[in-house]
Amino acid sequence: MRRAIACPTGSQTRLILCAAVVALFLSVTCLAADAPQVQFDISHIGPRQMEDVTGRNIPRDWGRAWQTLAVAFEQNQPDLLGHYFVGFAQQKLAAAIAAQEKSGLRTRYIDHGHKLAAYFYSPDGGAIELHDTADLEIQVLDGNTVIHSERATLHYIGLMTPAADHWEVRLLESVPNF
Amino acid sequence: MLRLLSATCLAVCLCAATLVAAQQLQVPATITAGSGFAIPTTGSGTATFYLVGPSYATKREVNLGTEIQVSPREVRSAGRYIAILRHDGSSESGSFYVLAAKPASLSFLAHPSRVPVAQHDGIIGVAFVFDKWHNLVRQPQTVDFRLQAKDAAAVSQSVRSRDGVAWTLMNSGRKAGNMEFIATLGGVEEKRVIQQVASDPCHLQIKAERNPKGVLVETEPVRDCSGNPVSDGTVVTFTATDAQGRSTVDVPVKKDVAQAELKLAGPATISVASGVVMGNEVRVGGQP
Amino acid sequence: MKLAVVLVLATVALVILGFIFPVHQATTPGIVSGEALPGVGGSTNTPEAAVRSLLGDVQAHDWSRAYSLLANTSDVPKEAFIHDVNGNYGSLRTFSSLEGSRTRVLNENGDQALVRADMHWSTAVGPIYDVRELKVVRDNGSWKVVWPLEKQPNVPPQVVPVNYLRWDVIYRGPQDDWGTQNVDSPQVRIVSMNAVQNGRNLVIVGEVVNEDTVPAFVDINAILTGKNGQNLDEESSFDKIQHTLLPKQVSPYRIDFPGYNLSQVKSVRMEAKAMLVPASADPVIAVLNQHEQTNVLGRKVLSGDLLNESGRTVNIAQVLATYYDSNGKVIWVSDGYVDRALLPQTPEPFSVDMPDSTVGQVQSYRVTVNHYIRQQS
DSSP states (O other): OOOOOOOOOHHHHHHHHHHHHHHHHHHHHHHTOOOOOEEEEOTTOOBSOOOHHHHHHHHHHHHHHHHHHHHHHHHTOGGGGGGTBOHHHHHHHHHHHHHHHHTTEEEEEEEEEEEEEEEEEOTTSSOEEEEEEEEEEEEEEETTEEEEEEEEEEEEEEEEEEOSSSEEEEEEEEESOO | OHHHHHHHHHHHHHHHHHHHHHTBOOOOSEEETTOOEEEOOOSSSEEEEEEEOSSOEEEEEEETTSOEEEOGGGGOSOEEEEEEEEETTEEEEEEEEEEOOSEEEEEEEEEOSEEETTOTTOEEEEEEEEETTSOBOOSOOEEEEEEEETTSOOEEEEEEOBTTEEEEEEOOOSSOEEEEEEEEETTEEEEEEEEEEOOSEESOOEEEEEETTEEEEEEOOOEETTSOBOOTTOEEEEEEEETTEEEEEEEEOBTTBOEEEEOOOSOEEEEEEETTEEEEEEEEOOOO | OHHHHHHHHHHHHHHHHHHHSOOOOOOOOOOOOSBOOOOTTOOOSSHHHHHHHHHHHHHTTOHHHHHHTBSOTTTSOHHHHHHHHHOOTTOGGGGOEEEEEEEEEEEEETTEEEEEEEEEEEETTEEEEEEEEEEEEEETTEEEEEOOOOOOOOOOOOOOOOOOOEEOOOOOOTTSOTTOOOOOOOOEEEEEEEEEEETTEEEEEEEEEEOSSSOEEEEEEEEEEETTSOEEEEEEOTTSBOOEEOTTOEEEEEEEETTOOGGGEEEEEEEEEEEEOOEEOOOOEEEEEEEEEEOTTSOEEEEEEEEEOSSSOBSEEEEEEEEEOTTSOEEEEEEEEEOSOBOTTOEEEEEEEOOGGGTTTOOEEEEEEEEEOTTOO
16 A cells, blocks of 8 residues: 655645754753863963963863763763864873763762862963862762762862863873862 | 741752652763673663763663663773663663773873973873773872983983873983983883984084085084084085175085085185074185 | 843844745846946947946957957957056956046147046955046047057066975874974064054054064954053954065055944054964065156056066066155055056056045155965965
8 A cells, every 4th residue: 555655845844944943952952961160270280381272161161071970971972072182181080981881880970179270381381280179079970870979079180281272181080189 | 827838848848859869870970991890770670771971872672670780891981970770761860970090001191302401391101091991090199200311321310190190301411312201100101213413503613625626515424502413404604705706605514524626716704604693704815 | 141141032022033934136236336338338439438438348358349349459369458458467356347437628629639438347355446548539420439459568488487485284193292392473573553543444554574584474463452441443454454464574454343433442452363374485576666746637656567587477466655754653554456467577567545644744654565375285
């Protein structure tokens, strides 16, 4: 039996397109949730002094990097790391995600903010070392079961280098203290 | 009554602390990257062991009452690890830090790739110290920076790293040419090449000679104040002013000299400049 | 955050409205420029009509009809006439079209007349105005134009050796480790900056030098900061700069801020961006016989000749003129495109405006040339 296939009419097409556009914007809005709060301290920076624009961009990009990391680890999507992580930082985090996915695990980071201090800014402006005190809730999930949950203040050493229009994280290491 | 209340509170707290302690896995506070260790367990039966770290995660079945072996391969990346033991729906956990091993590589950033001669603090060297698994070595290390030019004595500086970074500023030499900039730590060495280039032209001088076609203007060999010839391709501007107006031509230096033929019939004044440096002026008479 | 949500919702609403209520294509409004030229086959019963008829044929690209309106066809080959009007050698004129023109009879005497044609050409880089005074003669009752073709000197066949320096660049690859040496961007420096009010526009002029030993592709940005500390606007030098600078080469720049006044501005932040690019020191273009004069329209101009000293054609040349006051400060930068190609060893005249506001203040000037060569190897 030949079944007639009804092609959408002009007005139906418009409505479908409208719905698609709305859905796209809503999904973008959801993804573009607020990055975590980052307080930035440059009082001990050296040897290079920080420029105004860099002083705004570093905490912005650090926050966005953490936001990206949280989503990537919760959804086991290492591809999300590419924009804000580079080099060995990206490789290690991607390896962690691959390993946890293989084991059926996920890690959820609930970010309560960062106190970021600039420690070293190279004289040519090509690299910056940061000390981050992060207030995090970390949950480890096996499937949908939370097997571990903690809230902790953790210390991180980060290294950021400039890309075309933002700063990227080249090193992210948790340390017991500064 | 008050004493009884205090004693009861103390007893409750102690019990709670004991309970909490019982739920913590016994793991070392810190270990060195690439060093395996064992986690003791108590009880009987099987449990599920999880290890989550900066670049690693694993899940495996273990027997309670035996030691859980954590292999060196599992703890190569520096950072915070969480070890979890899950049994009958409840979890015990512990966290520990992996610290970097001994230095094995340097990430050496040298700037700029071209530097004018005789520039104070013109050369920047920054070295980040890593172990063999690319973990930042925070323990202070001594990094030697050395600038070596051909036919010149090497200049060295030793710098103690702090939190994995050592840096230095050094002066460029007086002679143009390539230099090796080397950062060394123990048996680890990284080399970069810095090109020392001539500075701005100094004592720019021209001479002019009339010929049937016009006036041939030529510079003396163009050198900087240290005597280095400027790079070929450096632009020299010749300007001639005569009764017709002003004529200019931008000519690149070739083999130390810039030359132009200006079509000038009558008397003229010719001057020269390169960048922001002005040279001398010469006057030429009209064609005979 | 609230603002972001409002903006997203407003965008969504507008997109939905656009789909539901599409706007039909409106007719393009005509752009009136000068006098409309007659269509093909216009009248030639007066000198002015003959010139306008000729220009109408040029606008319509009816070369045969236009050529038939010339009085001196024995002196002007058809090909030469077409090349003169329509351009050749990939010049700017070949990318242009005659938008309109104004004509005025300067004098008329029996069978001869002189008509000024003020032509407005629309080009890829903006409008270009070409003024010609055309002699018109009456021939058998109809007026014809004596076309003023300038005979270009024949450059004798020759071999011109090219041994100027050329730079190529090998960059660091994407797979190279962090810390692996790369070639640095060239060092450029803004040597002067002057903010000038030009009518209702604020203009930033100055000079930039390539201090490095390698070629640089340079652009200058300026950001205006208002009295309250907020950024008012940001503009770039666009084409009012010699973008490719060889070592130690100096270029003027001009950045226009339409509609802004100096009194609104607290400070100007300048940014010089330089990129390492392959380049060649060839061709060398001399700027000869620079002098100030008044053109036929009564405007002060800086004129001269460009001489391409190389052996290959420069398709499009742009002249940048820097004007200095008695203190050596840059007070204006003007530019103009030459709509004819620069043939090897052949002088080509140029002329750029000198604004009225600067005429009394100009103590000296400097001319530089930007060039574009098609299919550069």
